[in-house]
Amino acid sequence: MLDNKQNSEALSEFADKLEIEGRSLWQDARMRFMRNRAAMVSLGILVFITLLVAFGSHLSEFAFDDTDWGAMHHAPSIESGHYFGTDSLGRDMFVRTLLGGQISLLVGVMGAFVAVLIGTLYGATSGFLGGTVDRVMMRLLEILYGIPFMFFVILLVTFFGRNIFLVFVAIGAVSWLDMARIVRGQTLSLKNKEFIEAAEVCGVSKWKIITRHIVPNVLGIVAVYATLLVPQMILTESFLSFLGLGVQEPMTSWGALLQDGSQTMEIAIWQLLYPAAFMVVTLFSFNYVGDGLRDALDPKDR
């Protein structure tokens, strides 16, 4: 009996000492995201496609620029080793689709990364400093908005020749504008929150306020926008490649493959279908993941 009492006392004492781990907003968001089935499936598909694109070419005996003279416009078949068939020059479509995926995903992710980096810094600076600095920076942004995108790209291409890095530059230079506006708006609304004022009263320096209080609170929206930016980048790259302004042969991207495929779609539909399918699935997945993230991080849900 006495033992029992001692035990329970010790237990309650232990319980008092135990520190309860709180769930942060990030953990909450992750749990909400995990419960979103469409987003989780899409994330799985994206991981699968990324792995396939990165390492899948080892599954085939062909290289991306090998021409199989005996098998031009060869329909997809397992026996010949051309799982997705071949194109008009006898190159293996499976390997080329994966290679195109590498380029497209790279452009997408890199472009989005560049846009997020420049946009976040520009927007946060503009919003936090405010006043004349803000006004000048925003007018500059509006001027950049006014430059026609296609005109800008064609100009770059005529000056410097066709180059995949130019595509990066062109896409990145244009897409950070939206990001900067979004981050600036967020910063402006955060700047007047009471907890920023409280931090100021506590003597926290301006730089610490930006890094400890503003940036973590903006990150959610940045993450959402970044995932939605990737498919947009891929589409833009495809568009450029479709017009013949993107990657150079024998390198390829999904957009370039679509362009080739569209010319032969009456006789060899697989040359269009496989890259198109990959691209559509990837874009869908990115959008679903972005939507899932947005729902998970939505403050209204709390």
Next chain:
Amino acid sequence: MSDKALLLDVVDLKVYFKIKNNKGLPWAPAATLKAVDGVSLKLYQGETLGVVGESGCGKSTFARAVIGLVPAEAGKVVWLGQDLTKLPHKELREKRKEIQMIFQDPLASLNPRMTVGDIIAEPLQTFYPKLSKAEVKQQVKEMMTKVGLLPNVINRYPHEFSGGQCQRIGIARALILKPKMIICDEPVSALDVSIQAQVVNLLKELQAEMGLSLIFIAHDLSVVKHISDRVLVMYLGNAVELGTSKALFDKPTHPYTKALMSAVPIPDPDLERNKTIDLLEGDLPSPISPPSGCVFRTRCPIATEQCAQLKPQLEGTSDHSVSCIHTAV
């Protein structure tokens, strides 16, 4: 009161804001909003000064100007012999060790991405960066116990707490540097009545324990009466009456204070039913173009022509003073 040490001496503090007219041309002159127009007061150690007045009368702006969050247009804020309005930014930051603030919205004043422990520790880490993590944690836990929070919730996040608990966190953050004065900007107006009592009593206890001075801003007169030693009544950026809590509540002198007092509910249904409320006519005038002379004259029941010409000043004893040319203490 004079036997106690003088902490804060505000002299003729003015806070003006420039209001830009968006419809006008960019170079059109901006209008001036006189949020606080010449308020003076003294605060002694261990004392609580209540500030009351209707919404938009400049209570919060006054508090923010005292702590230096908004720049003062004119006047002095003398803290222990040093004028805070003239101090460079760096030295002003040092003074934040001694003056702290509690905010109106408990949840909005806490960063949603930081744990309670981090929030309370932030002032400590800012001013004493050499403290070890264990020491900081120890102090934070002590402070949490003091304000009535269980120390084992140190790793939780603000959204997991109720409004009252959040306000306790805010109080802990303000107290951790052991300040001499705390400005409470309507700390209880966002809370339920029962929680209000808890928080107000907590503030009273802590004040007695740590010898704090409080500037307590509220628009709830019963709360102010409960906690304050002296009360300042503000109207449209001006001080209209200042006096000890007892003198002011027993014998309100200024017509505006009278009207305010008559609106306080009496906890006796018979008395409450039969009392008359001196309703003020009209709305609060715009602080962009306040009335000439006495700012209250447009709504004052006893206003005369003289009131438009003379701007009254606070006059009376140190226990009770009023700014009105028709009434005297």
